[in-house]
Amino acid sequence: MFEPLKVAPAYKVLSDTILRKILSGALRSGTQLPTEQELCDQFAVNRSTVREGIRVLEQTGYLRREGGKRLVISRPTQKDVGDQLERAMILDEVTFLELWEAALILEPQLAVLAARNLRTEDRQALEKNLELTAAAVARGDPLVALDLEFHALIARATRNRALQLFHEALLRVFYPAFSAVMSKVTPAGQRLLKAHQEIFVAMKEKDFDRTSLWMSKHQRDFKRGFELAALEIERPISRSVNWNTWDTNI
Secondary structure, eight states: OOOOOOOOOHHHHHHHHHHHHHHHTSSOTTOBOOOHHHHHHHHTOOHHHHHHHHHHHHHTTSEEEETTTEEEEOOOOHHHHHHHHHHHHHHTTOBHHHHHHHHHHHHHHHHHHHHHHOOHHHHHHHHHHHHHHHHHHHHTOOOHHHHHHHHHHHHHHTTOHHHHHHHHHHHHHHTHHHHHHHHHOTTHHHHHHHHHHHHHHHHHTTOHHHHHHHHHHHHHHHHHHHHHTTOOTTSBOOOOSOGGGOOOOO
């Protein structure tokens, strides 16, 4: 008549309780957490349970250690959020086609919003990126990191943190396929540079229609490259980039 009760592990109850306090504002960023022994006493659990609960919160960016031992409440970075969303999409077996469809909707709107809010420092950073990209194309160097940076700079220029957080995860799982396209489609580098240049000029000129048009063309061009490279666009994504070597928090 009844199914067995499912009781969460003690460490999960502990981490969830602390997390609720953080999200409610009762524990704010920078607040020092009680010591392990104090947490053991307050939760009436053993030290291993406390340590496991703390480990979960550290991994998700809600706790950090200062001075090696002192535990402090922290705010997850874009990288922390990107890690969690990336894992969720991989476990859910999201395909490259689904990601491309999301990018086709999101990227043009990001570029338009960035054009509306473009500041001098954004313009300078994008100009520098385009200079480095042109030099890399001329030398035949890999362009993955520069392409990621270009799109991350546009996301930053929107001044919209919600969009930036989602875009972080999209970059992580969508653009690793770019290296495979670049290695198999010879003119891809030149086409990418041309698209980036046109997008940037349109953004500078506040030509929102042209900005959206070129970003849409850029995304559709990527899909064509994917097909020309004979890659399976309906294949589930996988983590193929070490994100510790490149930081999208531009």
